[in-house]
Amino acid sequence: MIIGQYIESGVNWLTDNFSGLFDGINTGMSSLIELIEAFWTGIPFYITIALFTALALWKAGRKNAVLTLVGLVFIYFTGFWEETMQTFSLVLASAIIALAIGIPLGIWSAKNKTANSIIRPILDFMQTMPAFVYLIPAVLFFGLGTVPGAFATIIFAMPPVVRLTSLGIQQVPEDIVEATKAFGATPRQLLVKVQLPLAMPTILAGVNQTIMMSLSMVVIASMIGAKGLGEIVLQGISQLRIGLGFEGGLAVVLLAIILDRITQNLGQNQKKK
Amino acid sequence: MEKIKIEKLSLVFGKGKAKALKMLDQGKSKAEILDATGCNVAVRDANLTINEGEIFVIMGLSGSGKSTLLRCINRLINPTTGKIFVNNEEITNMSDKELLNIRRKELAMVFQHFGLLPHRTVLSNVAFGLELQGIEKDEREVKAQETIDLVGLKGYENQKVSELSGGMQQRVGLARGLANSPEVLLMDEAFSALDPLIRSQMQDELLLLQEKMQKTILFITHDLEEAIKLGDRIAIMKDGEIVQVGTSEEIITNPADDYVESFVENVDRSKIVTAGSIMFKKPKVARLKKDGPAVVLRTMRDLGLSSMPVVRTNRTFLGFVKLEDVVDLKKKEIKTIESIIRDSVMTVNPDETVEDMLPLLSKTNLPIPVVNEENHLLGVVSPTSLIAETTGKDKGEINEIIQKAIEL
Numbered sequence: 001m002i003i004g005q006y007i008e009s010g011v012n013w014l015t016d017n018f019s020g021l022f023d024g025i026n027t028g029m030s031s032l033i034e035l036i037e038a039f040w041t042g043i044p045f046y047i048t049i050a051l052f053t054a055l056a057l058w059k060a061g062r063k064n065a066v067l068t069l070v071g072l073v074f075i076y077f078t079g080f081w082e083e084t085m086q087t088f089s090l091v092l093a094s095a096i097i098a099l100a101i102g103i104p105l106g107i108w109s110a111k112n113k114t115a116n117s118i119i120r121p122i123l124d125f126m127q128t129m130p131a132f133v134y135l136i137p138a139v140l141f142f143g144l145g146t147v148p149g150a151f152a153t154i155i156f157a158m159p160p161v162v163r164l165t166s167l168g169i170q171q172v173p174e175d176i177v178e179a180t181k182a183f184g185a186t187p188r189q190l191l192v193k194v195q196l197p198l199a200m201p202t203i204l205a206g207v208n209q210t211i212m213m214s215l216s217m218v219v220i221a222s223m224i225g226a227k228g229l230g231e232i233v234l235q236g237i238s239q240l241r242i243g244l245g246f247e248g249g250l251a252v253v254l255l256a257i258i259l260d261r262i263t264q265n266l267g268q269n270q271k272k273k
Numbered sequence: 274m275e276k277i278k279i280e281k282l283s284l285v286f287g288k289g290k291a292k293a294l295k296m297l298d299q300g301k302s303k304a305e306i307l308d309a310t311g312c313n314v315a316v317r318d319a320n321l322t323i324n325e326g327e328i329f330v331i332m333g334l335s336g337s338g339k340s341t342l343l344r345c346i347n348r349l350i351n352p353t354t355g356k357i358f359v360n361n362e363e364i365t366n367m368s369d370k371e372l373l374n375i376r377r378k379e380l381a382m383v384f385q386h387f388g389l390l391p392h393r394t395v396l397s398n399v400a401f402g403l404e405l406q407g408i409e410k411d412e413r414e415v416k417a418q419e420t421i422d423l424v425g426l427k428g429y430e431n432q433k434v435s436e437l438s439g440g441m442q443q444r445v446g447l448a449r450g451l452a453n454s455p456e457v458l459l460m461d462e463a464f465s466a467l468d469p470l471i472r473s474q475m476q477d478e479l480l481l482l483q484e485k486m487q488k489t490i491l492f493i494t495h496d497l498e499e500a501i502k503l504g505d506r507i508a509i510m511k512d513g514e515i516v517q518v519g520t521s522e523e524i525i526t527n528p529a530d531d532y533v534e535s536f537v538e539n540v541d542r543s544k545i546v547t548a549g550s551i552m553f554k555k556p557k558v559a560r561l562k563k564d565g566p567a568v569v570l571r572t573m574r575d576l577g578l579s580s581m582p583v584v585r586t587n588r589t590f591l592g593f594v595k596l597e598d599v600v601d602l603k604k605k606e607i608k609t610i611e612s613i614i615r616d617s618v619m620t621v622n623p624d625e626t627v628e629d630m631l632p633l634l635s636k637t638n639l640p641i642p643v644v645n646e647e648n649h650l651l652g653v654v655s656p657t658s659l660i661a662e663t664t665g666k667d668k669g670e671i672n673e674i675i676q677k678a679i680e681l
Contacts, residue, residue: 181376182381183382
C-alpha cells in the first residue's frame with residue numbers, strides 16, 4: 001500500500017531528523033516516571049494502603065474505602081505488589097502528561113472554532129485507531145522500555161479529557177457567560193472565574209476517563225517493554241500459564257476499580273458528606 | 274439631561290451585510306432584504322434619547338429586536354451601523370479597554386434568566402462585579418452587603434443561589450447590578466421569568482428603589498401592562514423598528530398605527546387614561562357676575578345643555594346650574610344666578626384616572642368638572658365619555674343605552 005509507505009518514510013524521516021528532540025523527550029519522561037516509581041515502590045506497602053484508603057474515605061465514602069482496603073491487601077497477597085506499583089506509577093505519569101496537554105487543548109478548542117475543527121478529527125483518529133498501532137512508532141522514536149509505553153499511553157488516553165473539557169466549557173449556560181461579559185470580565189477572568197469552575201464536573205469526568213484508559217494501555221504497552229502488571233499477563237500468555245495470567249489480570253481489575261471509584265468522586269466531594 | 278443617545282442604529286445578522294445595508298437605505302422591507310441577501314435585519318434605523326433618572330421601557334414581541342438593541346448599548350452585540358452615546362461619550366468606537374471600564378462602572382445589566390453563578394453564595398455573586406474590578410475582598414463584601422440589605426436579601430448572604438426561588442434569585446441579580454453603583458441599569462426582561470404575583474411585587478420594589486436611587490433604567494419587556502406600570506416613557510418596537518415613543522398615556526390614547534393599536538386595545542384603559550385627556554376643554558360657562566338667567570338660558574337652549582358650570586370671572590370654579598332652576602329663576606325675574614348654584618360637586622384634577630372618577634358617577638348625573646390647583650376650571654368630563662372609556666363602546670351606542678334606560 002502506498003499510504004503505508006508514506007507513513008513509514010514519514011516516521012523514518014522524523015526519527016532521522018529529530019532524534020535529538022526524541023532523546024530529550026525520552027530523558028525528561030523517563031526521569032519523571034523514575035521519580036514517581038521510586039516514590040511508590042520506595043515507601044512500605046502498608047503506608048501506601050493506608051494512603052489510598054484514607055483518600056477513598058475522604059473522597060468516595062466509607063463503602064469505597066473498605067473496597068480499596070480489601071482490594072489492595074488482596075493484591076499484596078498475590079505477590080505482585082511491586083508490579084502493581086510500577087503500573088500505577090506509569091499510569092500516573094502518563095495521565096499527568098496527558099492532562100497537562102489535554103486540558104489546555106480542550107479549552108482552546110472550546111474557545112476557537114478553527115482549532116475545534118482541526119482537533120476534532122484528530123481526536124477521532126486517535127480514539128479509533130487500534131491501540132497496538134501506536135506501539136510501532138513509539139518503539140521507533142524511543143526504542144524499547146517504559147518511555148515508549150508511556151508515549152503510546154498518552155496518545156491513547158488523551159482524547160477523552162480534551163473532548164470533555166471542551167464540552168464542559170461549551171455547556172456553561174450562555175446567559176451566565178453573557179452576564180459575566182456584561183460586568184466587564186476579561187476573557188481570562190471569564191475562563192478562570194466562570195467557565196472552568198462551572199465545567200469542572202465534566203472536566204473531572206474526562207480526567208477519570210483518561211486515567212482509566214491509561215491503565216488499559218499501560219498493560220498493552222508491556223508488549224514493548226513497559227514494566228508492571230502487563231508483564232505478568234504477557235508472561236501468562238506466552239507461557240500458557242493461565243493461573244499466572246489470571247492473577248495479573250485480577251490485579252489490574254482491582255487497581256482499575258479502586259482508581260475509578262476515587263477519581264469518579266473527585267468532583268462531588270462536598271455533596272457526598 | 275440626556276444620558277443615552279442612540280443614533281441611526283441598524284443591526285444586520287448574516288453575510289453580505291453591505292448589500293443589506295444598501296437595501297435598508299432604499300427603504301426595502303425586512304422580508305425583501307432576507308429574500309435578496311439572506312441577512313436578517315434585527316434593528317433598523319433606531320433613534321432614541323433616554324434621559325437621566327427616567328425609567329425608559331422598550332416594549333415589543335419576541336423577535337422585535339428589543340433585546341438586541343439593549344445589548345448594543347453595552348456592546349455585547351456590536352451594531353452594524355450607527356452610534357451610541359452614554360454621557361456624550363461614544364460607545365460604538367471605544368477600545369476594548371475603555372469598553373471593559375464602562376461595563377464595570379457605568380452600565381450594569383440584569384438578565385431574564387438571572388445569569389448568576391450557581392456554585393457561589395449570594396454574597397459572592399453580588400460582589401462579583403466588584404471582584405472583576407479587582408477590589409479587595411473585605412471592601413467588596415462590605416459594599417455587597419449594603420446592596421443585599423437594600424434589595425431585601427438580608428439573612429440569605431451565605432446561601433448558594435441555586436437554593437433560592439426565582440424571585441430571590443432575581444433580587445440577587447438586581448443587587449449584583451447595583452453593587453457596582455452604576456449610573457445606568459439595563460434590565461432585559463428582568464421580571465418575565467417570575468410568577469405573576471412575584472413579578473408584580475418586584476415591579477413595586479423596583480419603583481420604590483428607583484425613588485431612592487434615581488438611576489437611569491432601560492427596561493425591556495414584552496408585557497404592555499409592565500411597560501405602563503414601570504415606564505416614564507415607552508418605546509414600542511416591531512420587526513426591528515421603533516414605531517412609537519411616548520408616555521403610556523400618549524401611546525394608549527393616540528396609537529401611532531394599527532400595530533400599536535392592536536397592542537393597546539386590551540389594556541385596562543381606566544387605570545391609565547386621565548381626566549385631562551378625555552375632558553371637554555373650554556366648555557361653555559356661566560360667569561357669575563356677568564351672565565344673568567336670560568343669557569344663561571339662551572346659551573343652554575342653543576347648545577341643548579341641561580346643566581352648565583359656573584365660574585368667577587377669573588375662571589375659579591363655583592358649581593353647576595341646572596336648566597330647570599334657570600327657567601324657574603327667569604320666571605321669578607331674579608337677575609343673578611347666585612342662588613341656584615349647586616356647589617356640592619366633587620371636582621377632579623387632570624391627573625386623576627378614569628378609575629378614580631368612576632365612583633363619582635353614582636353620586637351625580639352632572640358632568641365632572643376638572644380643575645387645576647388654583648381651582649380654575651379646565652374642562653368637564655361627561656358621564657357618557659367616562660363610560661365610553663371604560664366599556665370601549667362609542668358614544669352613540671352609550672347614548673342609545675341611556676335613552677332605552679330612560680324610556681323603561
